[in-house]
Amino acid sequence: MYYFIFDYPTTKRLAELAKNIEDAVVDSGIAGEIIELNPTKNLDNLLIDASQKGYQTLVVVGGAKLVNKTAAKLLRYDMVFGVIPLGDIPTLFEKIKCESWQDAVAALKRRRWEFTPLGHVNNTSIFLTKAKLDLEQPTAIEISVKGFDLTTIAQEAVVTTTLNKKGESLVTLNCLGPIKKGGFLSNFFGAKKNNTQAQLSKFSYPVIEIDSEQPISVDVDHLTIARTPASFSVIPKALKLIVGKKG
Amino acid sequence: MENTEEFDTVVGGDVVLAGSIKNSGSILINGTVEGDVISEQSIVIGAEAKVIGPVKAQTVQVSGTVEGSIDALDTLEMMPSSIVKGDIKANTLHIQPGASFIGTSQMPEESALSDNDSSADTDTEDKKEEKKDSKSTKPKPKLELENE
Numbered sequence: 465m466y467y468f469i470f471d472y473p474t475t476k477r478l479a480e481l482a483k484n485i486e487d488a489v490v491d492s493g494i495a496g497e498i499i500e501l502n503p504t505k506n507l508d509n510l511l512i513d514a515s516q517k518g519y520q521t522l523v524v525v526g527g528a529k530l531v532n533k534t535a536a537k538l539l540r541y542d543m544v545f546g547v548i549p550l551g552d553i554p555t556l557f558e559k560i561k562c563e564s565w566q567d568a569v570a571a572l573k574r575r576r577w578e579f580t581p582l583g584h585v586n587n588t589s590i591f592l593t594k595a596k597l598d599l600e601q602p603t604a605i606e607i608s609v610k611g612f613d614l615t616t617i618a619q620e621a622v623v624t625t626t627l628n629k630k631g632e633s634l635v636t637l638n639c640l641g642p643i644k645k646g647g648f649l650s651n652f653f654g655a656k657k658n659n660t661q662a663q664l665s666k667f668s669y670p671v672i673e674i675d676s677e678q679p680i681s682v683d684v685d686h687l688t689i690a691r692t693p694a695s696f697s698v699i700p701k702a703l704k705l706i707v708g709k710k711g
Numbered sequence: 712m713e714n715t716e717e718f719d720t721v722v723g724g725d726v727v728l729a730g731s732i733k734n735s736g737s738i739l740i741n742g743t744v745e746g747d748v749i750s751e752q753s754i755v756i757g758a759e760a761k762v763i764g765p766v767k768a769q770t771v772q773v774s775g776t777v778e779g780s781i782d783a784l785d786t787l788e789m790m791p792s793s794i795v796k797g798d799i800k801a802n803t804l805h806i807q808p809g810a811s812f813i814g815t816s817q818m819p820e821e822s823a824l825s826d827n828d829s830s831a832d833t834d835t836e837d838k839k840e841e842k843k844d845s846k847s848t849k850p851k852p853k854l855e856l857e858n859e
Contacts, residue, residue, distance in 0.1 A: 580718025612746065616723070628719060630737050641723050662759070663740050664715050665723035668734070 465497025466572065467519035469510055469534070471526025471550050478550055479684050480564070485525055485548055488569045501526070507533060515541050521706075523572060526550045528593050528685035535582060535703055536590035546572045546706040555593040556684075562708035571708035579627040579701040580704035585682055589689035592703070595696070597621040597674070597690070598681040602642045605680070605692070608673040616665065617641055622680075623696050626668055633700035634668040641665070672696045715739060720750075724759055731764075738768070740775070758792050771801075773810075780814075 468489060473479040491566040496519060499510055511534075514522050523546035524534050531547050538545055549556035559580070562568045569700070583591045603627045604620040620640040641663035675693040682690040709710055715721045719736025720800035722728055726742035733749045740748065741757040748754055750768040760775035771794040780797045781787055791809030793847040798814045804811065 573791050609792060611733055612728055614726060614728045614730070632735075639723070641725050662724040662757075664721060665726055665742075666715060666718065666721040668719050668736065 465519070466494050466521040466523050466546060467496055467510075467517070468498045468523045468525060469507070469530075470498065470500045471524070471530045473550065474588055482525065482550060485550070485569070488566070489523075489572070490550075490575050492569055494573055501530070506532040507537065509597040511537055511541060514543065519544055520544060520570075521575065523548065527586055527689055528553055531556060532591050532593060532684055535592040539582070539590070539699070544575065544577050544704040544706060547687050548572070560594060560705065560707050567708050571706055575706060577704045577706045580703050580705040581627070582699045582702040583623060583635060584697045584699055585626045585690040585694055587695070587697070589682075589684070590699070591684040591689065593624075593685065595623045595684050595689065597692070598683050603676060603680065605639075605674040607637065607639070607667065608675070609669040609671065615678055621674070623672070625698050628668065632670075633698045634670060635672045635696045635698050636666065637672050637674070637696070639665045639667075641695060648676075670698065718755070719752075722760075724757075756792075756793075765797075 468518060470482055470486065473482045486498060504564065511522070521544045522538065526530050526549040527550055535545065537669050547556055547560050560568060562571055579590070583595060585591070585595060597618070599619060599621065602617045604615055605618050605621060606613060606615045617637060618639045618644050619694060622638045624636050626634050626636045640709070673693065673695045680690040681688040682692065684695050714722065716739070718739040720732060720734045720738045722732070722740045722742045722744060724741045724858065728743070730741065731747035731856045732744065733739060733747065733750070735751045735753045737752045738750045739757065740755070740762060743761045745784060746764045748764065748766045749761055751770070752768060752835045753770040754766055754768040756762055756766070756773045756775045756777060758774040762777045762779060764779045765782070766777055766779060769784050770786045771783040772788045772790065773781070773795060774790040776794040777794045781784055781795065781799045781801070783801040786803045786805065787799060788805040789795060789810040789812060791797060792808070794811045795809040796813045799812070800817045802818060804816065804818070
């Protein structure tokens, strides 16, 4: 039996979705306790409650903000973490290797989990999904890793955690430079995609530092968790995350 | 254009990187690197890319420019648009028509001895593909030319 924490649904559509998910988990026989988050129920207290009651699996049904927050707090507990994304949240579905909430419910029932790393920013903030630099326009950023420093113009910079083929946990920075505009015909011959590919840089290292002339916000799901200069590192095998069959 | 998703490290076009890239995974260079590029797997140097420094990996594919030595533990492939100015070392060497190579080439002694005859056979073809400035040190490399 699992301990479920349901995010507070902000729209009628999400409330209906939450109800459908609740019905599905009850029907599947895995629902031990279902708690709906609200201002009177603090996440820290819920985790203590789940732990004290001996639950070994904690499931969040919610958005990326709650999932990231819970993942960071779960570092202190030895519990398996399950996620059912509440809404269309590609980063979460990708992380749990499922394509729909129904898939996620099925994955919970199987309880196949794998260690997943967490990203760490300036040794203070933690994220499960991805961190993004808040760049409103192409901006010069300085990237430092072991071996080289480089300054590049980025119009998009996203940091995730990855496992390489050796099973090492790394921080990966995907950095997109300004796209060169092709001619009218370029749209028909795939040149646009090629331009994007050509301007993409990707670096995977244990630690990546990003600096800029003016401080840039580092956001996780629209929540600012740090500002540049920011040092990104990885906490390997941080979480036991329940995953589906995809991938 | 290579699919960037297949690579662990990618240096984008317009990026000028000064320093060394040493990575256990595969590396794709579309920009400019002034320093070593070393991978335990493969390195692909795109048509618009330039590397000024040594390149070392299991397999190396060059479509752009390399000013430095190339050490491919397995295969080195020089594509039609490639320009290599430096010494090369590879177990298997593919030089496609149009590639430009200025330097010396070398391959491990054991395979050179066993492939002595075949390298002699390809000798005249080599000259067609390599620019006049290139010269091979002994033992001669095994060249697999792709003229299609």
